[in-house]
Amino acid sequence: MAANSLIAERIPVIIGIGEIVDRPADIAAGLEPLALLEQAVRRAEADAGAELIGDIGSLDVVNFLSWRYREPEQMLARRLGIKPAHCTYGPVGGESPIRYLHEAALRIARGECEVAAVCGAEAQSTATKAERAGITLPWTPFAHDVEEPKRGAAFQKPLAVKLGVFRPVSVYPFYEAASSAAWGQTPRQALAESGELWSRYSAVAASNPNAWLKRHFAPEEITTPSVDNRPIAWPYTKLMVANPMVNMGAALILTSLARARAAGISESRLICPLGGASAEDPRDYLMRDQFAESHPQNAVLQAAMALAGGNGAAFDAIELYSCFPCVPKMARRTLGLGSDVEPTVTGGLTFFGAPLNTYMTHAACAMVRRLRDGSNDGAKLGLLYGQGGFVTKHHALVVSREPPKDALAQEVSVQAEADRRRGAVPEFVAEASGRGQVESFTALHGRDGAVEHGVVMLRTEAGARTLARVPAIDSVTLAHLMDMERTPIGSLGEITMAADGVPEWRVG
Numbered sequence: 001m002a003a004n005s006l007i008a009e010r011i012p013v014i015i016g017i018g019e020i021v022d023r024p025a026d027i028a029a030g031l032e033p034l035a036l037l038e039q040a041v042r043r044a045e046a047d048a049g050a051e052l053i054g055d056i057g058s059l060d061v062v063n064f065l066s067w068r069y070r071e072p073e074q075m076l077a078r079r080l081g082i083k084p085a086h087c088t089y090g091p092v093g094g095e096s097p098i099r100y101l102h103e104a105a106l107r108i109a110r111g112e113c114e115v116a117a118v119c120g121a122e123a124q125s126t127a128t129k130a131e132r133a134g135i136t137l138p139w140t141p142f143a144h145d146v147e148e149p150k151r152g153a154a155f156q157k158p159l160a161v162k163l164g165v166f167r168p169v170s171v172y173p174f175y176e177a178a179s180s181a182a183w184g185q186t187p188r189q190a191l192a193e194s195g196e197l198w199s200r201y202s203a204v205a206a207s208n209p210n211a212w213l214k215r216h217f218a219p220e221e222i223t224t225p226s227v228d229n230r231p232i233a234w235p236y237t238k239l240m241v242a243n244p245m246v247n248m249g250a251a252l253i254l255t256s257l258a259r260a261r262a263a264g265i266s267e268s269r270l271i272c273p274l275g276g277a278s279a280e281d282p283r284d285y286l287m288r289d290q291f292a293e294s295h296p297q298n299a300v301l302q303a304a305m306a307l308a309g310g311n312g313a314a315f316d317a318i319e320l321y322s323c324f325p326c327v328p329k330m331a332r333r334t335l336g337l338g339s340d341v342e343p344t345v346t347g348g349l350t351f352f353g354a355p356l357n358t359y360m361t362h363a364a365c366a367m368v369r370r371l372r373d374g375s376n377d378g379a380k381l382g383l384l385y386g387q388g389g390f391v392t393k394h395h396a397l398v399v400s401r402e403p404p405k406d407a408l409a410q411e412v413s414v415q416a417e418a419d420r421r422r423g424a425v426p427e428f429v430a431e432a433s434g435r436g437q438v439e440s441f442t443a444l445h446g447r448d449g450a451v452e453h454g455v456v457m458l459r460t461e462a463g464a465r466t467l468a469r470v471p472a473i474d475s476v477t478l479a480h481l482m483d484m485e486r487t488p489i490g491s492l493g494e495i496t497m498a499a500d501g502v503p504e505w506r507v508g
Helices: 033-048 072-080 096-109 124-133 158-162 168-182 187-206 219-223 257-262 295-306 326-334 356-377 415-421 475-481
Strands: 012-021 056-061 086-089 115-123 231-233 247-256 272-280 317-320 381-388 393-400 434-445 451-460 465-471 492-497 503-507
Touching: 012 033, 012 096, 012 257, 012 272, 012 356, 033 072, 033 115, 033 247, 056 072, 056 096, 072 086, 096 115, 096 247, 096 272, 096 356, 096 381, 096 393, 115 124, 115 356, 124 247, 158 465, 168 187, 168 231, 168 326, 168 434, 187 219, 187 326, 247 257, 247 356, 272 295, 272 415, 295 326, 295 381, 295 393, 295 415, 317 326, 317 356, 356 381, 356 393, 434 465, 434 475, 451 475, 451 503, 465 475, 475 503
Parallel strands: 056 086, 056 115, 317 381, 465 503
Antiparallel strands: 012 247, 115 247, 231 434, 272 393, 381 393, 434 451, 434 492, 451 465, 492 503
């Protein structure tokens, strides 16, 4: 690994990766997140083949939600016997592992630390099973006095909460419907693309020893509702959404090229971060200009492509965040990649598993393995793209088997470019009447698979935006919305105010 003209002390490299999957035979034997974190970091050190934990000067712990601790980053540091100068426990966000990895690389490049670790873990499967069974887990006592992180409903308008469109599974369908209509697809064609794409994710999960669900699903198994694959929010079934009921931990250790050489680590095992970008949208999704694309996603991916010569096809391996199909479907178009894209090195949040905010920590580990193996097939360049919120926060990182030709750029944000592309945001109104045109929509299903109600995002005659309910008894309007041969985007209908103060919409 030639260091070119850069100083080896300022070239960050990923040297160690560690993962743990916990499937306890007995619920009470399940490992708590803190134990999973420690195991993952120690496995990353073992993978590096050098004693480095004691020199960690930067420790980032991805936010976890399955258990609550008071200062978990400090608790982990004590378990590891370290006192890092930079020691943080971050906010909620599926993009955060890639951001932490990028920021850790920048600290090394600036000479602020010599060894850095990024880690995350969840034990949602055990925590949920214990709660349902009434079992008290022998874990670190739950910190009830620590405030739960704000997410979902905390950032959305009261009408969105009332209509049930404040959770990821009910918001992403707005992007799904609007983007596929903009691409000229019928709902049936869009669903088929989702099935094919998700089948590709499952194929990778089937061969990943750390995956929770190791089975290759056919596209029609994924898209066809059944007893085991119930519809959740149109057009998504259970096998098209993230699965958080897992117990997993992952960690990566970084250092400088000079330190790696001094430790005697084989240079064939070193993976170099080359740079990346971040941007975000307003957390209140109703304050965005449209839902056919994401301006921050586009700006971030285009900045990443610029590091690969402006060509998405230059990446030998990619990980496109996969909480719901619309995200990688939009991303692969921005990257200029076809429908035959290989979207993952990990397996996706449905099949590999979705340890909430920390899936991309596992994806980064999988990418390191893939590029290390690239010495056999020529793969050199990888793209890690993470996303958080409701298509809200985006971060991409380019990694390589080859060292960078230039120093890591310190400016990471491409927010100004994302904002420049944003159009006018319509006024939101909670009360409306008259004609309304469909901007996007979904239908929410109960556990029995039946539609509970539809939700349409509308533009009023005055150009304002609102949300409206379609009652389950309005079979005509629901059939129009869920017609597989023709998108309802752009349809006109009548808005009226219901007795409970919620707008309702009927086609026609």
